[in-house]
Structure formats: structure tokens, C-alpha cells
Amino acid sequence: MSESASLLNIQDLRIEIAPRHGTPRTLLHDLTIDVAAKEFVALVGESGSGKTMAARAILDLLPPGVRRSAGAIRLDGQDIAKLTLPQLRGIRGSQVGMVFQEPMSSLNPALTIGLQLAEGLKLHRGLRSEEIRSKCLAMLTQVGIKDPERCIKSYPHEFSGGMRQRIMLASVLLLKPKLLIADEPTTALDTLRQREVLELMVELARDSGVATLLITHDLGLVSRYAERVFVLEKGHLIENGETQQVLTRPTHSYTKRLVESRPKRSLTPRTDTSQSEVLLQIDKACIAYSERPGLFGTATLKPVVHDVDLSVRAGQILALVGASGSGKTTLGRAVMGLKTLTSGAIRFDGKDIGDLNTAETRRFRAQAQLIFQDPFFSLDPRWRVEDIIAAPLRHAPGTATAHRHRVSEVLEEVGLAGYGERYPHQMSGGQRQRITIARAIVSKPRLVVADEPVSALDMTIQAQVLALLERLQAEYGFACLFITHDLAVVEQIADQVAVMSDGRIVERGPTEVVFGYPQHDYTRALLAATPRLPG
């Protein structure tokens, strides 16, 4: 790509963070990327790679304390890094549009959609109100909003995440910019919505001839949509080229690691557990939340889990897959006895867990443990690591010394030997998940419910933690109810899978069977929406 042909040309961009009290640190070193007109380019990296800062730097939207210290940013040949702020504002929105990550917080909750859509048009194009209105309505229809008239008068909180991202797209594309920068636009959405919104974005960009720069950590998306890719690690550009080339024949070790860490079907056959005893039996479980009655109405029951039948055998890994809101998390909590069933029963080792006396409850708690999703809030910030891990042992038989010994044993098994005296805030996200896992296995449970244990982690860390979990499960032989939304993870780790939608189980069976020959429409849609890597 010659310089003159490219639409966007960033050369040797350096970004520093300069806190008022502290030494300046470089976040991005000498980045050089280019995007041609109408091209779809991806900028890939994990957290801390500097990719988000790079995207923000293009329009000088860096947070306070962070600034560009060197480099040129050429848009259509003109160095916009040298523009004054008023001049730059002329470019923002009209030539370069930006879509952000969090659908919940990227639209102003206090203003109507119509107002927010009209602002850009009024500023850059100076159109009359009727023209603005008709353009907005047309754009909203294009992005798939069913009632654009009502939408214009409504507020953002009345729409779901997927809808809000569509509205964001409408808002940005209304101005027909030459370049669209999309910063993790679908990370906060579930698999199906993710696919829909991205497909929409690609289609609209293609139709209007807009170039796209996609910032993401998801290699699957890159493989599916991007023509070229730039890979960042810790602020350095380490590899770039045609997508297929980079992903199938990566040259740099980090890129290789990144590609490898994508979950894939395991090659080693898993032990056959189809004949072992049933450990966990869920019979026609229903959970409904009663909505607080309005002043004049009666209490309505909002069903979250409907008539679920499920069983997990000893030593088996059953994956529970579904979108957010499908009820899978609630079901997981119910299995642990943290939520009561409205009807039906959950039996552990033959006994109904809603019916246990104190001693039996104690035994149950020692034998069934939970791994949480959030590495930040699942550990008490005021407790030391070793105390956190030792907590489940408080009710277990044995001396204090024996328990201390067990805790050090477990710390070693998860690779955190010697970290016992530390506090959670001193550890990284991946390390905190290891602590959560350690806490779950310290009492040698027979059942572990893992609620999205790796969803909040970077890809390379995710691969490590998943491998750890697999190894521990093989060693300890506990049954596992693995709750997730990521089908690729299911493929790697689970014997059996149950697909959940709107509170019901729509399909279940051995993983290869369900994924190879899906019977239900929802399962098929999920499989189609999950981007796979080549090879």
C-alpha cells in the first residue's frame, strides 16, 4: 500500500501516560499502521496492548493524563495530529466515526435518541429539522429498528444492549464518514447479538464505502471479517499482514501463542463416564421471581427457569450453554442451594438439597463448591489469600495444622506457591481466578459448579486457566457443571452439553453429537454465530 493510496496512515505513533506525580510511562511504541479506502482492517491485542489508546489517539480522545508524544496521523494525506482543536472537531464524526464498547454507557441516558442522533447532523451538515428527522428515521430502519418514530422519542434505557449498539451504528453512519473506528463494539453482547451487529456493521460499511478499523481481542472475529490484521503486544506492533496469512502461519511467538490459545477440540480422548453413578439430578426445576406488586396489582411471577431436567454423573463435565438471561447462572446458583426452587427438586447423591438438616448441609457444602466468574469481587479484599482458600475448611473435620498443610498443597497445585500472605488486590486477574479455583478444590469436592470461570480473562490467560481446570478435574475426578456462553470452550472441555434458552433446556447430549448434528434451531443459530479459526 503506497502512502498516497491509503486513507488512514499512522506513522511512528507514541503514546505516553504522564501522571502528575510519578514517572511517565510509554503505553504505545512507534506504531505504524495503514488502512486503505473501503478496507476492513483489524487491530488485535490483549488488555494492556495499547490498542484502545491507539484508536482513541486518532481523534485525540485520550483520557486526561495520557497524550501523544510523537508520530503523524495522516487522513487522506493531511496530518490531523497537527490540527488545532476546532479544526479537529470538524473531522470528528464527519470524516471519522467511532463506535464504542459498552452499549450501556455510550448513549447519554438523559437525552432522547432523536436528540443524540440529530446533533451530529446539525453540526456538520447544517440541515433543516425536517431533513434531519427523515434521515434519522431512514437510518434507524436501515439498522433494523422496527418502530423508528417511537425510537426517536425514547430514551436509551428503554432498549437492550444489542439495540443500543445498532442505534450507535446509526448515529455514526448518519454522517457518512470515510473511516469507521469500532472499539470492541460487540464484546459486551452475547454470541447471537454479536454476530447480528457485526454483520450489520460490515454490510452498512460496504454499502456506503466506509473503511473500517476494528479493535478487538477476538481472533475469531478477525478471521471472519478482516482483510488485514495488525497484532499488538504490550504497546509494540509485532506482526501484520493479510489475515489468513498471519493466522495460519504466524511468524512471531506471541502471535503463535495467541492463535494457540483459542479453545479447540481436545485430541486426547476423555474417560468414559457414561456408566458412572448419577451425582446430581435436577427434576422439573422451576425458579420464578415474584415481581413486587404494583400498588394496585397482584404479584406476578416472572419465570426464570422452566421445567429443567438435567443430570450430571460422577467425574463428568457437563457444559450448560446459553446467552445472558437464559437462566443458566440462576440454575447454577440453585444447584449450590443459593436460590430456592419454586417447584421441582434438586438431588445430590440421592438427597433433596432443599430438605437437609444442619449436619447434612455441612456435608453438602464440603462436597459441592462454586467457582465464580468475576475475579475482582469473588474474593474478600480484606482477607489474605491463604485465609480465603482455607475458608471452606472451617467446617471440615481435621486439625488446624492439617488444614494449613492442605492450603499450601493446593496453592502449589494452582501454581501460586508462596503467595499465601498476599492480598487479592496485589494479584492479576488470572492469578485471582486460580485462587478461586484453589478455594473450590481445597475440600476435595465431588461436584464443582463453574460459573463462566474464564469469560473475564484475556485469551492467553484464559487458555492457561482452562488447562489448569482440566488438569485438576482429571486428577481429582470431580463432576463439573460448567456454565458458559462460549461454544469453543465447550468443545474443548466438556463431555456432555445442555443448551439453554429462555429458561428451558432445548437440547442436550454428548458434545460431538450436539455440535455435529444440532437438532434445535437455537443450537444451530448459536453454532453459526460462533466464529471459528481456520485450520
Place this chain on the structure above:
Amino acid sequence: MVQYVAKRLLLTLPTLLLVSLIVFSIIRLVPGDPAQVLLGEDADKASVAQLRQEMGLNRPLIVQYLHWLGHSVRGDLGNSISTGEPVSGMIVQRFQLSAVVALTAVFLATSIAICAGLIAAWKRDTGVDFAVVGAASLVLALPSFWLGLLLMLVFGLKFGWLPVVGYVPFSEDAVQWALFLILPVLTLTIIESGVLTRMMRSSSLDVLKMEYITHARAKGLSEMRVLTRHVFPNAFAPTLTLVGLTLGQLLGGIAVIETVFTLPGLGRLMVDGILARDYPVVQGCLLFTGLAYVVINLIVDLCYPLFDPRVTAN
């Protein structure tokens, strides 16, 4: 939206009822016999007994409470022991003055707070920010009565620009009336702007970190528009709640200012009533104040959706 309003309205009723119960209990807990107090120390037993009968003091407490409540709801709060006037009349008259001073001061303070808070947050960690934060911190440490005295000392006595103590009703001389009120309003404005500015700055800082602000800037909007259209409504909502609470607190706190500047307001009425053991007055003032507080917060809650539409959703 209608549901939100209806719900809020209905929720105030039990609160008001409880407030009336508390007020009634406080007065009833006062040691001594109200009838005896009315007639004086030397009254003979028979007259006291007769008055007790007339005042209904021998009936069960519940009945007394309901009787009192019934009268209060109709606007009859009894008569003052000291002056014999109907309490409700005194309250309404005094309240007018207190309301003017309080509302003006809070309005001015809120305006100052909005500007200062927004600008300080926008220009965080610069000289402007430090100046605003410093000023607010100093003001927060000032007792209102001391500030009033100091202002009186400087503007009234040393410079002689403004009259110091006294009051002239609006109907008699509008200009003089206004002059007398300048110092009290100024005092209150300064005092209240401290806490309101801090709140506004804090919530503005939170809003400025939000992604929709970056999104607004990415559209090419000027900083002015971003601040007024996007930051202000979201940042003001929590401050609005505080404004309501402040106004409510002022219903009592204004007694201090009224004492300093000898203004015949509602706060002073209550204090005088307590010092003179004029229980109908005290009771009436407390009840009225509680009612006003609930009404103020209701109005604030009803205005809230203007700034944060999310509250109407459930």
C-alpha cells in the same frame, strides 16, 4: 411516568402519619401538666381539673392523638399560650418570610454550585479546580451564625452600607424590606454553596469519565455543548436530591440566621415557643416543618426524571 408519580404520592402518606405520631409523642413526653402550665403555679386544684376536662387530657392517648390529628388536618392547630392567637395563622405569616429567604438563598447557591462545580470538574487539577475546592472547604467549616455576624460587622457596622438588625414588612416599604434581607440571604447563599458545589463537582467528575461523553466529543461537538447538554443533566441529578435535603434542613437551620438578624421567621417562632414553653406553637411548627420537608422532597422526586429518565422505568 404516571405510575411513578402515583407511587411516590402514595408513599408519602404513611411517612406523614408517622411524622405526626412522632411530633405528638415528643410534646406529650414533656414533663409537667399542660393545664397547670396554662393556669400558672398558683392555680387551685379544682380549676386545673376543670381545664384538664375541657382540654380532653383525661381521655386515652389514642383518642387524644386522633382528636389532635383531626384538628390539625383541618388547619386548626390550637392557640398560642403566650399570645392567644391561632397557631396556624402565626405559622403561615412567619413562614412567608422564612420561605423567601430560604428559597432565594438556595436558588442562588445552586446556580453558583452548578457553574463552579462543572468548571472545577472540567478543569480538574488546575488552579481553577484548587481554588474552587479550597473555597468550598473553607465555607464548609464556617458556622452560619458566625458568618452572619462577620458580614454584619463588615457591611453593616464598618461600612454602614446595609441595615443591621430589624425588619420591615414588604407591604410597608418594599425597598427597605429588600435591604434588610440582603445580609441574611447572602449569608445563607455562601454557606449552602459550599456543600452543593462539592456535590456538583464530584458528580460532574463521575459523569466526565463516562463513555457517552467521549462519544459526544467524537461527534465533533464543542466542549461548551458537551458540558451543557451532556454533562450537566446527568451530573445535576444527585445534586438535585441534595438541594431538596438542604431546603428541608433549612426549615430548621434558618432559626439561627433569624436569630442573628432578628427576623420574625418560622424558625425563630419555634425557638421562642420552646423557651416560653408554648407547646401548641412548638407542636404546630414541628408538624408544619415535617409536612413541608415531605412536600419538598416529593417535588424534588417529581423533577428528578427531567434529569435522569431512568428512574421512571422499573
Place this chain on the structure above:
Amino acid sequence: MRFTRPHLRLNGIIGCILVGILLLTIAVGYVWMPYNPIAIDLDHTLSHPSAAHWLGSDEFGRDVLSRAMLGARISTTIALEATFGAIILGASLGIVTGFLRGWTDRCLMMINDSILALPGILLALGLIAVLGSGQASIVLALTIAYLPSVVRVVRGAVMSIREREYIEASRVAGDGTLYTMFHHVLPNILPPIVVLTTSVFGWVVLSESALSFLGVGVPPPAPSWGNMLSSARPYMENASWLSIVPGLCIALTLLGINFFGDALRDLLDPRRDA
């Protein structure tokens, strides 16, 4: 000690200095004061600050400095007692109601909000009318007046923690409700409670001086900065220092407490370490 913003270190230092001066003044006051604070000396009334009376003397010839020192002791004692009463009672109620929720919570909060509907000063005034004047009733009145605010804040803090996963983890580990409340909830809401304590202390000092100013607080001849200001009013023109000194004492005390509280809040905020 690391502060997130450097000016907070300055705040902390100023706060500590001012609070230190206050404590020092009180401590010294126990052993020595220039004059007897309530001793009348009609030959030296309304004298300007001089070598004999460092801060001058009032309309009865009493030494202003000595009265200010005694006033410091009285006001601080009242404030400490009322603060601890409100915090301990309020925090206990707040933790219980915040954690247990349900009907107990709703009823309690309704009562709480009804008390809050009566502005602090008026409520204190009303309570003093009931309890009579004197130091004990002032403390009791102020405790009750500030109790609802404490309950609200603590309850809010508990509710924000209640849904955190580590509380769920405690249940999964088999812990009982009391254990969880004591070992997980309490340590995590201690920081906001500590900061709240400094705020309440400041409010109580201010309220007590306001009540004394109005004439329903500390009864003369015992000095309180508030009632010293009140009796200074007729002499504003000729003896203006009488109006300045007590108010300055209140302002400096409040400034010290506020700054100290700000610095403390920054130190204790767990988000700093993330």
C-alpha cells in the same frame, strides 16, 4: 503513606495540625488556664487583647482565652459522646437492616425517614424541650438527631456489598449469617464508617454551638463557643474581638476535622490499590 492526589497529603497534614492543636489545648486546659473561666472581674470588662488578657475579656471581665479553652473541652466532650452514640447505635442498626432486608428493613427505614423529615436542629430543640437543659440531654438529643443519617449511610454501604460474590462464597463455604456479617461485611464497611465518624463529629460540633448560640445548649455561666458568640452580639461595635474569637475556634476545629476526614477517606478507599 500514598495518597492518590498530592493535595490530600497537604490536607491531611493541616488537618492533623489543627486537630492536634485542639487536643493540646484541651489537655493543657486540664492542668492550667490563664484565669478562672467563670471568675467575674468587673474592673476589667471588655478589655482589648493585651498582655494581661491574651484574647481580651468579656462583658463580665472574664478572660476570653480561658473561656475558649474550657469551651473546647465542653464542646469536644459533648461531640465525642454524641458521635459515638450515634455511630455505634446507627451502625449496628444499619448493618442488621441492610443485611437482613425484608419487612424489618422496610418498617425501620420508614420510621428512619420520618425522623429525618424533622430537621436536625428542630428535632434537637424539641428533644431538649422534653429532656430539659443540661449536658446529658444535649448529648442525648444530638445522638437521636443524627442517628437516622448514620443508619442510612451504613445501610447503603452494606447493601452495596451484600451482592458481591465473596459474600455468596461465604455462604457456599457453609458460614452462618452472623459469621458472614462479622467477618466479611463489617471489615469491608469499616472504612466508610470511619469517615462517617469524622463527618458526624463535625456536624455535632456545629449543631452544639448553634444550639448554645440559640440559648438552648450549654447553659451559662459554663462557656461554649456558641453561647460566647451569642453574648457577644450586643458589644459588636466596641468589642468586635468577642465576636471573632469564638467563631474562629469553631471554624478552625471544623476545618481540621474536614481536612482530616478527607485525607482519611483517600487513604482508606480500597479502590486505590486496584
